[in-house]
Amino acid sequence: xxxxxxxxxxxxxxxxxxxxxxxxxxxxxxxxxxxxxxxxxxxxxxxxxxxxxxxxxxxxxxxxxxxxxxxxxxxxxxxxxxxxxxxxxxxxxxxxxxxxxxxxxxxxxxxxxxxxxxxxxxxxxxxxxxxxxxxxxxxxxxxxxxxxxxxxxxxxxxxxxxxxxxxxxxxxxxxxxxxxxxxxxxxxxxxxxxxxxxxxxx
Amino acid sequence: xxxxxxxxxxxxxxxxxxxxxxxxxxxxxxxxxxxxxxxxxxxxxxxxxxxxxxxxxxxxxxxxxxxxxxxxxxxxxxxxxxxxxxxxxxxxxxxxxxxxxxxxxxxxxxxxxxxxxxxxxxxxxxxxxxxxxxxxxxxxxxxxxxxxxxxxxxxxxxxxxxxxxxxxxxxxxxxxxxxxxxxxxxxxxxxxxxxxxxxxxxxxxxxxxxxxxxxxxxxxxxxxxxxxxxxxxxxxxxxxxxxxxxxxxxxxxxxxxxxxxxxxxxxxxxxxxxxxxxxxxxxxxxxxxxxxxx
Numbered sequence: 175x176x177x178x179x180x181x182x183x184x185x186x187x188x189x190x191x192x193x194x195x196x197x198x199x200x201x202x203x204x205x206x207x208x209x210x211x212x213x214x215x216x217x218x219x220x221x222x223x224x225x226x227x228x229x230x231x232x233x234x235x236x237x238x239x240x241x242x243x244x245x246x247x248x249x250x251x252x253x254x255x256x257x258x259x260x261x262x263x264x265x266x267x268x269x270x271x272x273x274x275x276x277x278x279x280x281x282x283x284x285x286x287x288x289x290x291x292x293x294x295x296x297x298x299x300x301x302x303x304x305x306x307x308x309x310x311x312x313x314x315x316x317x318x319x320x321x322x323x324x325x326x327x328x329x330x331x332x333x334x335x336x337x338x339x340x341x342x343x344x345x346x347x348x349x350x351x352x353x354x355x356x357x358x359x360x361x362x363x364x365x366x367x368x369x370x371x372x373x374x375x376x
Numbered sequence: 377x378x379x380x381x382x383x384x385x386x387x388x389x390x391x392x393x394x395x396x397x398x399x400x401x402x403x404x405x406x407x408x409x410x411x412x413x414x415x416x417x418x419x420x421x422x423x424x425x426x427x428x429x430x431x432x433x434x435x436x437x438x439x440x441x442x443x444x445x446x447x448x449x450x451x452x453x454x455x456x457x458x459x460x461x462x463x464x465x466x467x468x469x470x471x472x473x474x475x476x477x478x479x480x481x482x483x484x485x486x487x488x489x490x491x492x493x494x495x496x497x498x499x500x501x502x503x504x505x506x507x508x509x510x511x512x513x514x515x516x517x518x519x520x521x522x523x524x525x526x527x528x529x530x531x532x533x534x535x536x537x538x539x540x541x542x543x544x545x546x547x548x549x550x551x552x553x554x555x556x557x558x559x560x561x562x563x564x565x566x567x568x569x570x571x572x573x574x575x576x577x578x579x580x581x582x583x584x585x586x587x588x589x590x591x592x593x594x595x596x597x598x599x600x601x602x603x604x605x606x607x608x609x610x611x612x613x614x615x616x617x618x619x620x621x622x623x624x625x626x627x628x629x630x631x632x633x634x635x636x637x638x639x640x641x642x643x644x645x646x647x648x649x650x651x652x653x654x655x656x657x658x659x660x661x662x663x664x665x666x667x668x669x670x
Contacts, residue, residue: 189384193436196396200434203403204577204592233400235393272397293521297401297410320406320553321592323575349521349555353404366404368553368592 181251182217184231184259191216195232202355202364207317207326209309212360219251221277223305225357230275234260238272241265241288241300245277271300279304279333285340285352296349299367304354307331309361316372317365325372328363332356338371345370385432385465391415395433395588399579402590407556408520409503409587417583418460423453425583427480427499428460434495434579435461435478440468442476447484447625447642454482471645483546485567487624487646490576492593498561500582503589505549505559525557528600536605545610551598552591565599566609566625572597614639617659619650 185191191214312331351367641647
């Protein structure tokens with residue numbers, strides 16, 4: 175049995191670390207496609223990247239049911255760490271989760287599994303946190319939408335390879351939809367539901 | 377004796393997390409009003425409790441805060457809120473628009489163009505643009521869900537039928553990212569064009585009504601109008617009496633009981649920096665007094 179002493183630590187300075195992390199996340203969400211850095215340092219369970227851990231410590235609490243993919247729930251470490259530091263309930267039903275942590279995005283389940291919100295309350299949707307291979311190198315992806323002046327170019331190695339095709343569901347469902355936060359190490363990029371892929375050569 | 381201390385920026389961490397999550401959703405769905413569990417603040421509703429909670433949730437020690445009330449840095453409300461955050465967060469404050477990273481505002485958008493590193497936080501009394509047309513929350517929510525805004529156009533049309541022009545002068549409804557009709561808070565419609573494609577992030581907090589909404593940077597914001605009655609800005613036809621500006625929004629100030637009045641910039645920082653740069657108006661002190669139009 176894991177004791178509290180064996181769990182990775184949370185933020186050293188809870189208040190200011192959460193604040194700086196939130197500002198990075200907010201900037202990422204307000205400027206889709208731009209790479210923001212998480213500077214706050216926290217202990218990290220083995221399955222989690224630094225950015226994911228900081229995001230969890232900043233935004234999860236007893237009001238936010240969390241869904242974990244297989245990679246995240248391989249051992250009970252992530253669940254215990256989340257429960258101890260954030261008191262967030264880890265649940266099995268992804269359709270009612272506020273956030274879903276995806277450690278192995280190649281195996282990302284169909285987006286239908288998650289909450290899209292309702293037309294009356296589109297905010298009651300699941301935010302996906304995907305840990306990806308790189309957010310600085312890889313094929314260029316052109317993005318447009320609110321928060322982007324013209325076009326943003328994201329260079330990234332993203333799994334699943336058809337992520338943006340799957341996110342096209344956001345076009346027809348809007349204002350319902352799924353917001354995605356991509357994490358690699360301390361880098362994060364947000365793809366809110368309003369962001370659209372610029373067709374190649376377009 | 378221990379002096380009473382507050383958490384950084386007054387709010388407790390659980391409240392900040394809840395507000396922060398609401399802000400992220402608000403940015404992801406531009407113009408949609410996200411419900412949030414608004415807290416009691418140490419000031420009455422109507423004094424900017426929504427804006428204060430949003431500011432408290434985003435503010436960090438490196439931020440420089442500016443607070444304006446109807447464009448002025450010097451009113452009771454603006455000074456109180458500036459002092460509140462000076463005391464509870466220890467942040468630097470300023471009156472210069474260009475130096476600020478976070479600007480909390482009541483009913484104005486600064487004249488100086490905002491830049492990408494800035495966040496504009498609006499204090500909102502009534503966030504629901506359809507509220508005076510349809511009092512039931514269940515109905516207005518459904519109207520937003522369906523994108524059914526005919527009622528708003530009827531209201532603007534009735535203005536035209538009655539007055540010959542769209543007489544709505546403030547809280548002029550806008551459509552954000554071609555989807556949600558949004559109340560820009562009671563800013564004069566003069567300020568509406570500044571919201572469109574603005575490089576700064578705009579956040580709106582309504583404390584009593586418990587709603588947060590947002591306009592991300594570089595987002596399309598259109599003031600509702602008709603082809604034959606296009607949206608127009610309105611400003612008093614006069615230069616500022618202190619700085620001579622002919623492009624700023626003006627306040628009318630009654631100067632005696634015989635009908636005399638003067639027009640001055642509503643944005644005090646804009647006016648003062650113009651005066652510092654040597655611009656003069658008709659009421660400026662000598663030696664430039666003789667120059668009527670700066």
